[in-house]
Amino acid sequence: MSRFLKSGFAKSILAAGTLVGGTIIYLDFIQPKKPSQLVTSYKPLTKEFKAPPTRSELIDNLKKTANFDVLIIGGGAVGSGTAVDAATRGLNVCLLEKTDFGSGTSSKSTKMAHGGVRYLEKAIFQLSKAQLDLVIEALNERGNMLRTAPHLCEVLPIMIPVYNWWQVPYFFAGCKMYDWFAGKQNLRSSTIFSTEQASAIAPMMDTSNLKAGCVYHDGTFNDTRMNVTLALTAIDNGATVLNYFNVEQLLKDKHGKLIGVKAKDLETNEEFDIKATSVVNATGPFVDKILEMDEDPQGLPPKTEQKPRMVVPSSGVHVVLPEYYCPQNMGLLDPSTSDGRVMFFLPWQGKVLAGTTDTPLKKVPENPTPTEEEIQDIINEMQKYLVFPIERKDVLSAWSGIRPLVRDPSTVPKDQESTGSTEGLVRSHLLYPTESGLVTISGGKWTTYREMAEETVNYLVEHFDYNKNLKSCQTNDLILLGGENYTKNYSARLIHEYKIPLKLAKHLSHNYGSRAAGILELYTKNDRNKLPVTLAATKEFEPSLEAVTDRNNLSYQSFDEPFTIAELKYSLKYEYPRTPVDFLARRTRLAFLNAREAMQAIDGVVELMSQELNWDNETEQKMRKDARNYIGNMGISPKKFDVEEFKVQ
Template structure:
């Protein structure tokens, strides 16, 4: 397997960062960033090469069975649900969280990948004289800074260009960008500026510069949403919470006074049903909040026989597509300030590809697994074409997905059976916390950037409304650092290259997704040549650890090594991050299905083969997992 070793020693890329420029010889681009921690001591702490794994799934289930009554039971393992679990656990509460499928399996993995204040909301706030919109922007700007601090490995600063094609719009957009800086206050990331058309073309040569006058540049955060979600889940477990994926809440349990006292939930892996008691129950199911609320309306706490239209959630589908890296600059995004229907659209570098979106299509109900339509994909490509010097090709779409925005209204103001289908552009993406007569607490709405504040407000309400009979701390999430962020520094990838002699592309991928725990993945990586294999090759029988034949070498090409996802990373995700299915790994622990669905399809067999060994699956289970993964990924916008 010497080819693996030689590949591991090669250098496969070099990160570059767009820095300052002069516009017309007068405007200087100042690029100052406030580091989360000004101390350089963390750069010299030893790499973490050994760490006990978190409690196994069976151990967490034992906690479930042995706990008479939890303080807080959270239903839903998305951003807000896991954030609430972290907040409650770090205050000293005994917490249980149940997720029907996997962490970030829904909306929380399908965002625009931005930690942002919402520059579009600022425009609405100013011209609409809306204090609610302005409060939303300021709140999100504060939380943007918090995300950069608590997860420095997952969240980074991203400059975003606004192309301007009319001279009078240059000061208009620039003033808007400076106001965005101003409202961020001392937490402003970098100063907004103006680039000349010549400089913009140098940064983004794929952009059509005909009639381009200038570009205004502001800054926001970009992040890996699904990895942030799983990191929150693991952080909650690390602080004592019992967190389980693939547990479906089938019934809400009530006492003789109609008050919630817990739930009945089924382990979807074994079909065993558990009765779980809790003093307080939180509904954090995002777009599916109405499903739990309907169960709460029923005296027996069971799902109604006939589902009603959602009352709290006004569902809206947002589609994104991913394109090859040559569709945009590597280190700067693009904002389309006015699409044909008056919305904004982003074209952003993300995980080595270009992310484009999003659409906004109102729905009557919330689908279990939304699928992008061809119409939505074409709409995005049409908008992108306005800015490119070459034709946008449908076959270049590497992946596409649809996510449901949980835009919300107070359900108390909506009669049952009301049809809420309609335009969603004017709805403020704020959040709502409600309490029903049974004491069910529901938190819904908001956006990824404000997840922490939403969680804090939810736990604040729990502490106020319920008697937990213990010394509860104040909120700790403004002070903690999430798993992987401890001892992390921007030079971490370089340290990994020096320590393990691996390609820079692999080191950058691991450092920016696992932080200071990347070295644990690389300890697996160094154990065998098989662990070094890309997951796309792991299913090849000639590469199985028991084989010595290298006949499969004849079938190798560069494409096999283009994506930096290895068997080592898969084994780590199973042991340390509760990946239970191939989709968990391909779509959420890594983002291969979101980045390149065709490559993800080719990796299914290898992932199934490794997980079969790690999780002791029989052949029937392996076949089922293979079929489910192929079905899921094949619906992610790719053409045959």
């Protein structure tokens, strides 16, 4: 028996060895080799693009269209995402934005595509399925953002510094559960770093009492570039999308049903009656303004300001610091600040983003600005982790955004304070139809914008008769403009082709994707196009160095920011900026990254935009003033900013 077992065992070993050996021979010598990635992925750069319709052409389309299928009010993340979803299904779409795409909350996020580790903690300890569903939903949509906008979104490791031994297994278990709930959408496995490893990665961090660092992974992205890309993608799919169009009135038929809007072009003051089968209110923190108009039989806004009923607003402030305040490729998370909040310190666009605060508000301000107390609050929290002091003058920029938590407005009496009760508060988003047919979508967060848009269009298709054969939702697989043929080595390809600095190549590839070469074609056209926008104000079209230095403070800092005249010229042709702030704060993020340098750039940007858009002297002066007021409130100084310092002599 023993001899038999030994013989059987030997045969099994032999069979296994034969199988392994045969597999190796097949894989190494018989199976055809895959072609080189140089052949399969290194396609020629796309250097020319068909220009989108001009603003005038979009307005002409507005005039010619008797009835749109869908009219969307609001050009933030959800409004623009809804326009993309509806247009790609085959609906005739119009979107109107009062100011600029992403000018409100959508440009002032924490720049995270994430499921929310803090919501997972609440889900576990509160045994809340609703909270857990929020996390799983957002984790799925995080994967969608990384897949459909690969140039704008990337994976970011985030380290949680742990200063007590008992917390190490607690935080690591939480990170592993975060991985687990992401399922096949998980980005990378969480891990633990020793004190020595953490210190090597983050030498600016105080590790004197550090026990370990728990590292998990989320996504980071450029929110306003994403927003603008959504608007451009909607236009590319046939939608009529216009910024600086204000809805003055909701139009109703004799039965009180919504049939369109009266809107004004804020550049010309021309008014339009725009008819539509369905109207979507996607105005973020301002959804109550449109709901108030809907309550009026004539569709007009109330004569006195009303208290918000659907939105429960709170202010979230972020600050930007120089790059040496955080590792270049890893963020830090403070899981419990002194007042119980979560705070992020993240590398973003070559700088460090820190935030956020959470200050309840009674009403929604048009232009929220950060207070000095809120800026200091973030500085004080960050100081706990650093081995050197944070100086107030190191704050390069700061801004405030409104977080629109929502609740069912039908449950809230009209005279109730918006912050007086959280009864009926929805932690996710809320789709709210009214009897007139107005469909309001609000709440949620950037990460779930696509799902909110899909839910909204699904509702429209189900409840409105469009008399069309429509496609199903396309946005799960739709690659946004700039993501086509994009690869993670795109910046290297730009350097190889155009011999440009790495910083410029990364900036262009990570914000424009496969369309970056279009900017570099302008960049190489002449030397003036290579100048930073901070040095764009000149008397001569082809300036001498003396002409530049006479009008600007020439310094290394001017060339350290990768925003050029070529990028401005590209933006004017392809991306619909209408004011200097549109370009300095949203098409590029210069105002958000370095407000002082953005202030220096105003005169040059005005000069170039005036040439393109045919502004008169009065318009130029107004644009300068508005830009200085906007950027001057972005945390440059704790005192009132003196704009005289930046006036051209």
